[in-house]
Amino acid sequence: xxxxxxxxxxxxxxxxxxxxxxxxxxxxxxxxxxxxxxxxxxxxxxxxxxxxxxxxxxxxxxxxxxxxxxxxxxxxxxxxxxxxxxxxxxxxxxxxxxxxxxxxxxxxxxxxxxxxxxxxxxxxxxxxxxxxxxxxxxxxxxxxxxxxxxxxxxxxxxxxxxxxxxxxxxxxxxxxxxxxxxxxxxxxxxxxxxxxxxxxxxxxxxxxxxxxxxxxxxxxxxxxxxxxxxxxxxxxxxxxxxxxxxxxxxxxxxxxxxxxxxxxxxxxxxxxxxxxxxxxxxxxxxxxxxxxxxxxxxxxxxxxxxxxxxxxxxxxxxxxxxxxxxxxxxxxxxxxxxx
Ligand code: UD1
Numbered sequence: 001x002x003x004x005x006x007x008x009x010x011x012x013x014x015x016x017x018x019x020x021x022x023x024x025x026x027x028x029x030x031x032x033x034x035x036x037x038x039x040x041x042x043x044x045x046x047x048x049x050x051x052x053x054x055x056x057x058x059x060x061x062x063x064x065x066x067x068x069x070x071x072x073x074x075x076x077x078x079x080x081x082x083x084x085x086x087x088x089x090x091x092x093x094x095x096x097x098x099x100x101x102x103x104x105x106x107x108x109x110x111x112x113x114x115x116x117x118x119x120x121x122x123x124x125x126x127x128x129x130x131x132x133x134x135x136x137x138x139x140x141x142x143x144x145x146x147x148x149x150x151x152x153x154x155x156x157x158x159x160x161x162x163x164x165x166x167x168x169x170x171x172x173x174x175x176x177x178x179x180x181x182x183x184x185x186x187x188x189x190x191x192x193x194x195x196x197x198x199x200x201x202x203x204x205x206x207x208x209x210x211x212x213x214x215x216x217x218x219x220x221x222x223x224x225x226x227x228x229x230x231x232x233x234x235x236x237x238x239x240x241x242x243x244x245x246x247x248x249x250x251x252x253x254x255x256x257x258x259x260x261x262x263x264x265x266x267x268x269x270x271x272x273x274x275x276x277x278x279x280x281x282x283x284x285x286x287x288x289x290x291x292x293x294x295x296x297x298x299x300x301x302x303x304x305x306x307x308x309x310x311x312x313x314x315x316x317x318x319x320x321x322x323x324x325x326x327x328x329x330x331x332x333x334x335x336x337x338x339x
Pocket of ligand 1: 085087088125126127151180181199200201202204216217218219220229230231232274297298299300
């Protein structure tokens with residue numbers, strides 16, 4: 001069965017390609033390499049023994065998307081990762097984000113809604129919940145006003161898919177709301193490759209530990225949490241990748257006859273503070289991390305972690321890795337990349 005993975009050379013995309021190939025799917029990747037590199041193909045091939053088909057182009061070029069689907073009429077499912085994801089950049093350049101993240105989604109759905117049967121998985125984010133009123137967060141928690149254009153593209157993206165599924169009954173879709181993906185493949189053949197200064201916590205930690213950054217700034221220790229730092233749900237990227245495979249299998253076997261559009265949280269269900277992440281990292285890397293407490297970062301919520309019951313019961317999926325496992329793999333990857 002042939003699956004299109006857009007953004008398949010990126011962090012979550014590449015790990016998902018590996019899990020798809022391990023399950024026997026044939027994978028075609030479209031990636032414009034704006035935030036990734038064709039070298040990632042080698043890592044995927046080394047792990048799985050199979051090189052995925054790769055086409056390098058930008059999904060904003062509608063005619064190329066149309067030509068692609070004419071050429072690959074046997075695509076059974078699409079997992080759509082390709083998108084811009086830097087929160088700060090989205091505030092500075094909202095139109096880029098709306099164009100990049102929404103026009104590409106629309107072009108793909110236009111192709112799929114004309115098919116007799118199509119399966120679609122969308123990369124959404126727990127950012128849609130903002131600061132949820134209740135923890136852990138269930139899928140029924142209200143979607144809050146987005147903090148950034150990036151977050152808004154995820155909310156609007158979900159609405160576009162829901163509305164399209166309402167009228168295109170041939171289209172089955174799932175939005176996966178990721179919590180905080182971290183870590184790398186245990187082989188250290190693929191992992192996260194942030195361009196420039198990392199904005200996210202774990203790559204900043206590993207780059208500080210390796211000597212690329214001088215010091216980690218911990219954004220605020222006056223939150224109403226056990227140690228005053230923010231709480232997040234850090235999920236190993238391999239667990240997250242596997243969630244895509246089971247979601248795809250659910251769509252292919254049309255396991256849910258009640259609706260053709262569903263939403264699932266993908267997290268571990270456990271929240272960790274920033275200081276707990278640092279402690280866990282110090283333990284697995286066997287070294288002290290240079291960090292200091294600074295003021296809060298604008299837009300950060302106090303706490304977010306998932307209620308994963310729906311994914312556990314309906315997808316038969318559960319995260320397996322611990323925080324130590326995830327940070328250990330991130331550290332192994334950082335050391336490999338810089339060696
Ligand atoms: C961020 C985005 C979120 C996006 C997700 C994608 C913001 C406000 N949110 O989530 O919309 O979906 O990335 O991966 O940008 N921290 C530090 N020092 C650092 C970096 C982070 O203390 O140098 C803290 C943050 O304050 C936060 C935690 O670490 O408490 C996690 O931060 P981060 O990795 O950026 O993820 P989110 O903010 O949860």
